[in-house]
Amino acid sequence: MRTVTEHQQVVASLFGTPEPVTMPVTAALGRVLAADVVAPISLPGFDNSAMDGFAVRAADVTAATPAQPVHLRVDADIPAGRVDPPPLVPGTAHRIMTGAPMPAGADAVVPVELTTAVFSGAEPVEGTQVGITTAVPSGKHIRPAGSDIVAGQPALPAGTRIGAAHIGLLCGLGFSTVSVFRPVRVAVLSTGSELVAPGIPLQHGQIYESNGAMLTAAAIEAGAEARHVHFVPDDTAQFLHRLDDIATDADLILTSGGVSAGAFEVVKEALGMTGGVEFVKVAMQPGMPQGCGHYRSPAGRSVPIVTLPGNPVSSLVSFEVFIRDPLRAAMGLHLRRQRLRAQLTTALTSPAGKRQFQRAVFVRHPDGPAVTTVGPPASHHLSNLAHADALVDIPAETVSLAAGDLVDVVALT
Ligand SMILES: Nc1nc2c(c(=O)[nH]1)N[C@H]1C(S)=C(S)[C@@H](COP(=O)(O)OP(=O)(O)OC[C@H]3O[C@@H](n4cnc5c(N)ncnc54)[C@H](O)[C@@H]3O)O[C@H]1N2
Numbered sequence: 001m002r003t004v005t006e007h008q009q010v011v012a013s014l015f016g017t018p019e020p021v022t023m024p025v026t027a028a029l030g031r032v033l034a035a036d037v038v039a040p041i042s043l044p045g046f047d048n049s050a051m052d053g054f055a056v057r058a059a060d061v062t063a064a065t066p067a068q069p070v071h072l073r074v075d076a077d078i079p080a081g082r083v084d085p086p087p088l089v090p091g092t093a094h095r096i097m098t099g100a101p102m103p104a105g106a107d108a109v110v111p112v113e114l115t116t117a118v119f120s121g122a123e124p125v126e127g128t129q130v131g132i133t134t135a136v137p138s139g140k141h142i143r144p145a146g147s148d149i150v151a152g153q154p155a156l157p158a159g160t161r162i163g164a165a166h167i168g169l170l171c172g173l174g175f176s177t178v179s180v181f182r183p184v185r186v187a188v189l190s191t192g193s194e195l196v197a198p199g200i201p202l203q204h205g206q207i208y209e210s211n212g213a214m215l216t217a218a219a220i221e222a223g224a225e226a227r228h229v230h231f232v233p234d235d236t237a238q239f240l241h242r243l244d245d246i247a248t249d250a251d252l253i254l255t256s257g258g259v260s261a262g263a264f265e266v267v268k269e270a271l272g273m274t275g276g277v278e279f280v281k282v283a284m285q286p287g288m289p290q291g292c293g294h295y296r297s298p299a300g301r302s303v304p305i306v307t308l309p310g311n312p313v314s315s316l317v318s319f320e321v322f323i324r325d326p327l328r329a330a331m332g333l334h335l336r337r338q339r340l341r342a343q344l345t346t347a348l349t350s351p352a353g354k355r356q357f358q359r360a361v362f363v364r365h366p367d368g369p370a371v372t373t374v375g376p377p378a379s380h381h382l383s384n385l386a387h388a389d390a391l392v393d394i395p396a397e398t399v400s401l402a403a404g405d406l407v408d409v410v411a412l413t
């Protein structure tokens, strides 16, 4: 039997290196920057007002007090977006709004609350008088050009995973497109003659197809662009036909089911005939029967394929153990699940010679991180899987553990 580490290496070798691609900034959420981004313009791009009020020369209003306001003639109105603010003549004021460009000659803004003015609407203000009731120092309430970032400065380093604020900055700098690592297109295909799509009544002996949607969600959650393909029954012709279709545009194919030792192992049979895929037993529980390699499409594309076992827990745990990290690395995403040492709250046993990944939940404990296992190590217990937020990683040589023992844990959240 192959060890988990050996099979991890084989699966990882199926993935290529991250490929840069240009995409709209608005579509780049979650992607990783492929190159450093340098600011093409400064932000702010021009000196502008931080307040709704009046642009003045600070020297003109040094004597202003609430009891004795300094009265200035208002010469112009500068709303945000005005591109031709007229210069300020000494001894006058311009009405100005937040974000509007400062007029030449003005060196401060007096907020409307510190004046006798009340802003009510669109009536013209040019030629009216405003009383300034508080002195302001030079520079007050001005947002200088380049105070956020200066043109030519580094804005974001390559490797940044793009979040909402990064999209804000890129748009603010005027980028409509950005160079990021291309999302890997994953296609997920389940097999099994017992499968029925959720929403359709079941007959005795049938089950709802859950692995396809679950693995698709896992791939999307890992950062890929995944599509859930409608399952096929245990029929090699139908399976290969669907694979040919998928292989036209997928970068990675994941299948579930049909890889163990039964009489109708469609995946193993079909891919055994085409070659390029090896089927092995990995010394782990769950997830012992595994397959991986390349599928050669009729159009000549060679598409990496990983064939996961059909038991739902085996399927998702196999994704976690073998696929998640190399899939993410192929998109420049290197942050892995957090691994930590935690105390077991209950005793457990583990099969000799198999590395076990036991579902568990984190619990509060006065001595630090602690985990309680959820249900027995049964590969069909979807509900226990859904309640788990951790996997206890038990070495192959460990056969029993006592309450209070420290174990390696992978945090799933
Ligand atoms: N004689 C042996 N039998 C089995 C072995 C073995 O070594 N010798 N291995 C067992 C282990 S371990 C696993 S894991 C399973 C893997 O089986 P397959 O990958 O061939 O999967 P299937 O037989 O098709 O299905 C197994 C199980 O999972 C259910 N299933 C399958 N697909 C889905 C799906 N898309 N959604 C929900 N559930 C699914 C299926 O109904 C079966 O109950 O083999 C053991 N047997």
Ligand code: MOO
Binding pocket: 284, 285, 286, 287, 288, 289, 309, 311, 314, 315, 379
């Ligand atoms: O090794 Mo299988 O994946 O448990 O049930």
